[in-house]
Amino acid sequence: MQIYNYSLDLDINSENYTYTCHEVIKFNGDEEKLILNSVNLKIKKIRLNNSIKNYKEFAQNQEIIVDGIITKDSVAEIDFSGKIPEELQGFYLAKTKDGNMFTTQFEATGARRFFPCIDNPSYKATFDITVRIDSDLDAISNMPVESQENISGKKVVKFMQTPVMSTYLLYLGIGKFDEKSINFDGNKKLILAAQKGHLTESDYPLEIGKKAIEFYRNYFGIDYPLPKEHLIAVPEFAAGAMENWGATYLQGNIPEHFSINRSISKKGCG
Known part of the structure; x- marks a missing residue:
């Protein structure tokens, strides 16, 4: 089919x-x-x-x-x-x-x-x-x-x-989401999203995510193919993370740097 x-x-x-x-x-x-x-x-x-x-x-x-x-x-x-x-x-x-x-x-x-x-x-x-x-x-x-x-x-x-x-x-x-974002690879966006009232004030998750994307881009020689990437905090989830294309979601209200690195590395490896 x-x-x-x-x-x-x-x-x-x-x-x-x-x-x-x-x-x-x-x-x-x-x-x-x-x-x-x-x-x-x-x-x-x-x-x-x-x-x-x-x-x-x-x-x-x-x-x-x-x-x-x-x-x-x-x-x-x-x-x-x-x-x-x-x-x-x-x-x-x-x-x-x-x-x-x-x-x-x-x-x-x-x-x-x-x-x-x-x-x-x-x-x-x-x-x-x-x-x-x-x-x-x-x-x-x-x-x-x-x-x-x-x-x-x-x-x-x-x-x-x-x-x-x-x-x-x-x-x-x-x-109901709160979001914050930074640019990478020119005008592509890395976006951190969480339920309203639970978005961290720190830019650390975004900075870690951007560094991970740039590392794997340079390592594999392949540009990130989509115009954006969401990092979404999901309060109830049966696994630690899920690497959907363009929308990675992680368990909890504030994604940890280990989960972010691991999830982006999986995308880099295909």
């Missing part, structure tokens, strides 16, 4: 911890049938090349199989909804006394809990993310914000398209 782009238009309900999504999938190869991974998602409708299709769900295999042949330039559209659990995997709710944060943990096959996809690290595509959130919330993803506007009382945030990457590297964080 050759998918070259996923487009997700998400509407987040932060009161009842649910979301709806209109997903568009674009193909560049031929297949006899469409098989996608999906876990605990409520599929409402699937279209293939503007025609509504029947599908079967196989919970044991975590798959949905859609009727219809895939050809080059085929387009699938899926309307679905999902819940935002507290399970520390997929798209989940991190609760704290200072407020809630919605965040993702997809490694290595958790993206299927967020949207139907080929959830295998060896299959790569670009991603276009648009998210509709309450007007007092902020959103962070792998890429910088392309546009932001208020529509019908909600903040609509559209992010720039990602490079080609695996599904497990996709990131989305929603909450």
Whole structure:
């Protein structure tokens, strides 16, 4: 199965911890049938090349199989909804006394809990993310914000398209954030983000992160490929850190220099 782009238009309900999504999938190869991974998602409708299709769900295999042949330039559209659990995997709710944060943990096959996809690290595509959130919330993803506007009382945030990457590297964080940043490699930004009221006054994490990026750039002779890198403090997280492309998140309110160095080194090593 050759998918070259996923487009997700998400509407987040932060009161009842649910979301709806209109997903568009674009193909560049031929297949006899469409098989996608999906876990605990409520599929409402699937279209293939503007025609509504029947599908079967196989919970044991975590798959949905859609009727219809895939050809080059085929387009699938899926309307679905999902819940935002507290399970520390997929798209989940991190609760704290200072407020809630919605965040993702997809490694290595958790993206299927967020949207139907080929959830295998060896299959790569670009991603276009648009998210509709309450007007007092902020959103962070792998890429910088392309546009932001208020529509019908909600903040609509559209992010720039990602490079080609695996599904497990996709990131989305929603909450009330404080941020600070420094530039590196010219006008690229290294951004430190934490829940409001928990952002350290020290620039030390940013300075450590910048030095790490510059060290691995010089060591490997490869420039950092994205326009920004977020270092995000996540209050509830099942691992010490996760190195999503353009959005590294670390457990706790103030990232430690060891975690920052380790996470950036993993990106430098591929």
